[in-house]
Amino acid sequence: MVFNGRPFTALAVAVILLAFAGTAFASTAQQAGARSIVVFQKGFVDQDQKDSIIKKAGMKKIKNLNIINAVVVEREGGASALTEGLNGVLRMENDAVIHLQGKLKGHPQKESDEVLPWGVDRIDANDVWDRNHDLDVDGQRWAGSGVKVALLDTGVEMNHPDLRKNIKKGYNVVDPKKPPYDALGHGTHVAGTLAAVDNRAGVLGTAPKALIYPVKVMDDEGYGTVSGVIEALEWCIENRMQVVNMSFGTYEDVQSLHDAIAEAYDSGIVLVAAVGNDGPGNDTVEYPARYTEVIAVSATDSTDTVTEWSSSGPEVEIAAPGADILSTFLDGEYIAGYGTSMAAPHVSGTAALIISSGIKDKNKDGRINSEVREALRESATDLGDPGRDSLYGHGLLNAKGAVGRPGHNER
Ligand SMILES: [Ca+2]
Ligand SMILES: [Ca+2]
Ligand SMILES: [Ca+2]
Ligand SMILES: [Ca+2]
Structure with missing residues (x-):
């Protein structure tokens, strides 16, 4: 594998990412370890009945997860009193920890002329949106205008001058009483790659007119729970x-998460997730990217070579x-990011471009997410082994090709 004269950089980053993934349990992890998801049988929907079963089993209810007919509980000794198949209980499974898939590195930079x-x-x-290449967006319709993209992340710095115009009211799963602020910078960085605005300063995002809805699923240390993702x-x-961007992952296959992902997909949402930074080595794609409903995104470098640390499968x-992705950071600044976390928002932003430019519901199922996915796949530039492969999937993302496909708009 050639790294274009940057082997040490690549290696150092891989080490940092691995060290990060292996960080000892944070408070969120302890919380997840004490929690379970109790899923009730289909049709068993009476909330009072469910609450009473939970209480009798000696468990403390934390919250409802209505889309999968489940309740998140804290086990307090009497956990085993709940038996699958009895009292309307379909399944009980452990909550799990999610972690982010990228690392910010180097010194933050002040705002500069737009790059x-x-x-x-x-x-x-x-x-797609700058036909004469003067870094000035030409026409809203081509730039993701009005498309609603949820950023399930650490939150976003909502008053960043390069993001503010595109930020809408989101939700804070970690602390519902607070707005989805970002104290870490990860979500703010992902937001910039997705939709940093055309303001003649800083950077430009993939879809400069797309709307960002920050949903904070990870705490200020970068950890969250699968139950929190289901709520999101x-x-x-x-x-x-x-569109939903998920620059996080977990190593655990939690059926409840897959069920919630399937619900979201069936409702028509384009689901995008980072595959993880567990490479090299095959079969290392994390969840939720591993689920079939989700567009799993690997990471390339500036030589169009898959990075050594990108998960594959x-x-x-x-x-x-x-x-080495430059994007928005805290305090109105900018910083470089490394990880499949940084790759995913390029795909989410492109999905927004495809949607705003107008895509037909070809299979007439009332949703356009499978058509968006098909446009992304068919336009990708094949790399590596011929055809779909476990490093590049269908190939390198090609926004121009994805939006400009004949029959998908009147360009
Ligand atoms: Ca222009
Ligand atoms: Ca800008
Ligand atoms: Ca369709
Ligand atoms: Ca290939």
């Missing part, structure tokens, strides 16, 4: 999100830039 980050340039997103997906369905669907 096009190399990743947005490489996927030719700017060719419920929020996304209720609030009619069109048959579930990888598409590759996008994820190394």
Whole structure:
């Protein structure tokens, strides 16, 4: 594998990412370890009845997860009193921890004259909304205008001058009484790659007019719970999100998460997730990227080579830039990011471009998410082994090709 004269950088980043993933349990992890998801049988929907069963079993109810007919509980010794198949209980499973899939590195930079980050340039997103290449967006319709993208992340710095115009009212799963603020910078970085605005300063995002709905599912240390993600997906369905970006993962296959993902997909949402930073080595794609309803995104560098640390496996669907990505950071500043976390928002932003430019419901199921997915796949530039492979999926993301396909708009 060639790293274009940057082997040490790549290696150092891989080490940092691994160290990060292996960080000892934070408070969120302890919380997840004490929690279970109790799923009730279909049709067993009486809340009082469910609450009373939970109480009798000696468990403390934390919250409802209505889309999968479940209740999150804290076990207090009497956990075993609940038996699957009895009292309307379909299944009981442990909650699990999620972690973010990227690392911010180097010194934060102040705002400068506007630049096009190399990743947005490489996927030719700017060719969609900046026809004369003067870094000035031409026409809202081509730039993701009005498309609702939920960012399930650490929150977002909502008053960042390069994001503010596109930020809508989101939700804080971690602390519902507070807005979805970002104290870590990860979510703010992902937001910039997705939709940093055309304001003649800082950077430009993949879809500079897309609407960002921050949903804080990870705490200020970068950890969250699967039950929190399920709650966030419920929020996304209720609030009619069109695209959901998930730059996080978990190593555990939790059926309840898969069920919630399937509900979101069936409601028509385009689901995008980072595959993880567990490479090299095959079959390392994390959840939820591993689920079939989700577009699993691996990370390439500026030589269009998959990064050494990107997870890989048959579930990888598409590759996008994820190394040395300049984007928005806290305090109105900018910083470089590394990880499949940074690759995913290029795909989510492109999905917004496809939607705003107008895509037909070809299979007439009343939803356009499968058509968006097909456009992304069919336009991808094949890399690596011929055809779909476990490193690049269908190939490198190609926004210009995805939006400009004949029959999908009147360009
Ligand atoms: Ca222009
Ligand atoms: Ca800008
Ligand atoms: Ca359809
Ligand atoms: Ca290939």
